[in-house]
Amino acid sequence: MSSTVYHAPGTVEDAVALLSADPTARPLGGGTDLIVQMRSGRLSPGAVIDLKRIEGMSGVRRVGDAFAIGAATPCTALKANAGLAAAWPGVVEAANLIGSVQVRNRATMAGNLCNASPAADSVPALVAAGAVCVIAGPSGLREAPVEAIPVSPGKTSLAPGEFVVEIRLPPRPAGGGDAYLRATPRTEMDIAVVGAGVSLVLDGEGTCTAARVALGAVGPTVVLVEEAGAALVGTKLGDDALAALSQAVQAASHPIDDKRGTVSYRKAMAGVLARRAALIAASRAGAKA
Amino acid sequence: MSKIRVSTTVNGDHAEFLCESTSSLLDVLRDTMGLTGSKEGCGSGDCGACTIMLDGEMVCSCLVLAPEAEGRTVATIEGVAEGSVLHPVQQKFLEHAALQCGFCTPGFIVAAKALLDRNPNPTEAEVRYWLAGNLCRCTGYDKIVRAVMAAAADLRQERTPA
Numbered sequence: 001m002s003s004t005v006y007h008a009p010g011t012v013e014d015a016v017a018l019l020s021a022d023p024t025a026r027p028l029g030g031g032t033d034l035i036v037q038m039r040s041g042r043l044s045p046g047a048v049i050d051l052k053r054i055e056g057m058s059g060v061r062r063v064g065d066a067f068a069i070g071a072a073t074p075c076t077a078l079k080a081n082a083g084l085a086a087a088w089p090g091v092v093e094a095a096n097l098i099g100s101v102q103v104r105n106r107a108t109m110a111g112n113l114c115n116a117s118p119a120a121d122s123v124p125a126l127v128a129a130g131a132v133c134v135i136a137g138p139s140g141l142r143e144a145p146v147e148a149i150p151v152s153p154g155k156t157s158l159a160p161g162e163f164v165v166e167i168r169l170p171p172r173p174a175g176g177g178d179a180y181l182r183a184t185p186r187t188e189m190d191i192a193v194v195g196a197g198v199s200l201v202l203d204g205e206g207t208c209t210a211a212r213v214a215l216g217a218v219g220p221t222v223v224l225v226e227e228a229g230a231a232l233v234g235t236k237l238g239d240d241a242l243a244a245l246s247q248a249v250q251a252a253s254h255p256i257d258d259k260r261g262t263v264s265y266r267k268a269m270a271g272v273l274a275r276r277a278a279l280i281a282a283s284r285a286g287a288k289a
Numbered sequence: 290m291s292k293i294r295v296s297t298t299v300n301g302d303h304a305e306f307l308c309e310s311t312s313s314l315l316d317v318l319r320d321t322m323g324l325t326g327s328k329e330g331c332g333s334g335d336c337g338a339c340t341i342m343l344d345g346e347m348v349c350s351c352l353v354l355a356p357e358a359e360g361r362t363v364a365t366i367e368g369v370a371e372g373s374v375l376h377p378v379q380q381k382f383l384e385h386a387a388l389q390c391g392f393c394t395p396g397f398i399v400a401a402k403a404l405l406d407r408n409p410n411p412t413e414a415e416v417r418y419w420l421a422g423n424l425c426r427c428t429g430y431d432k433i434v435r436a437v438m439a440a441a442a443d444l445r446q447e448r449t450p451a
Contacts, residue, residue: 006293006310006356028354035352036333038311048311050357076346100422102400103334105346106353188421189335 004038008050012136012165015049020138020161022046027163029072030106032099033115051163060084065171068134071110071164075122076101078109088169089284090178090197090277094125097182100189110164116150117191119217123150124197125180127214127224131169137162147214150221173210176201177284179277182216183261183269192217193261196249196273200232202285208232213245213278217261218253218270225252228274237282245278246271297358299324300368308355315339315350317358318365326366326395330424337423340396341365347403349422366395369402378402378440387436389427397423401437409445413438 009015019025025047026034037043051057052072060081061068067084075095078084085092095109098121109122113133126146133144138161146167149156158164178199184190195216201209213228228248235241255266292307299322306321313332318324318341330336332351339350342364369376378401381387388394397420404411404419411419416437417430425433 004311006354008356008359028357031352031354031357032334035313035354039332048354050354052357074346099334100337101419102337102340102347102349102422103352105343105348188418 004045005047006050007047008053010053010055012054015051015054015163016136016138016161018047018049019163023160025049027051027071027114029108029111030074030103032103032107033111049163057165061166063168067169069109069167069169071166072108073110075104075107075109084169087172088125088129088178090180090199090281091122091125091129091131091169094180094182094195094197095122097121097180097192109167113146113149113167114156114158114164116152116154116156116221118150118153118219118221119192119195120150120222121180121182121192121195121216123222124195124214124216125178126167126169126197127222128180128197128199128212129169129178130199130212131167133167134165135162136165141165143168147222147224152220173201175203175209175285177281177286179280179284181273181277181280183273185260191260194218194255194266194269194273195222196270196277198274198277198281200229200278200281200285202282206236206286208235208237208241208282211278213249213274215249215253215270215274218255218266223252225249228252232278237278242275242278246275249274293356295356295359297361297363299363300365304363306355310354310356312355313351314341314343314353314355314358314363317355318350318363324365324367328392328395330392330396335422335424336393336396337400337420338393338396340399340423342399342403347400364399366399369398376402376440377443378405378437381436381440381443382433385432385436385439387428387432388425393423393425393427397425397433401433401440404437405441405444409441411438411441 026045028048028050057070057072112120131146180197182192182195197214200211211229211232231244253270328338330338334349341350
């Protein structure tokens, strides 16, 4: 760890150059995963590239009715943004389940995503919301859906020299609502045993016209379950639709047994949480944005 | 490897220090600046014993790299009392015996003050959620929560003209 160099570049281009120059270099946002992993010896990067001195990297920008969230924006700053909290309450709540106030004052959603934990709380909510990453790299900027970033525990699809610059959330659709729920033994300072994010749209009659469902901690990555969203579309979220949702969610869950939960418990809870999150999202969809 | 020079503000005073690129801010505060009030419990952001204020937000100083403090404003437990006059949170911790071994106490006081600075009238549930990132293995938390609620009442009276 003592051989790690610290850089605080002022531009995205300089950050890309520094990351490209050393394949072991890591971008530093809030550091609540990176620094812990460096201290434990799990990671020993040749350099850490602090993103917080780059303009626009910290803070939420409104782009019309959409939102661009800088990669170094701490989770608590999301809650402080009234427009974002009203448009995407599920995402903001999910990000503010992570760790403690101390941790959330540093931790970022981009870091939560790129740490690539299957149990990352903000990621199922972002996937359900249809969030997109803007990624900077040696060949310029590109965009990718959030669900394309994690590929296995701790591994991402980012190429050498690339880092996430911002996360974009679309405008909240008319009649749209979202929610994220997780199962943990404790209410705070815990890691999701199962997590479920739902984002849906209801028309004037209360019929679901679009739905996205994403799960955490039931596989090697957060997973978008298209069949689960499809189970809700065209319904009014009656018992049959919710049962079909739970069934689709359980079929897509391939969790492991570990100290935090068993396979059967996780599968059962994935169905329960998706159902509850869908109902919360629906109640929010009914409310005016 | 050459050390990094960092210029910052600590408890209202300008401060400069030299550090390794991956030193924690906690290590610099304790070992370089002699501010040993902030403690290292876990070193992984779980226990809150190293809680400080960084640009007005409470963070675990074990999870801040010292060079990140360049140009930032740092406030530690050492700056909470005004001279020999204890802050109401400190006074109520004493009156309610809200500590035993005392290792977690600086972190709890910095965190509790941060809460009361923005919300002088918290509910007990708000206090408990706010302090979820501070672990205490002695008190069982009840005396700590009572001390914070008492400090809040104390601070509100001071602000209300009689």
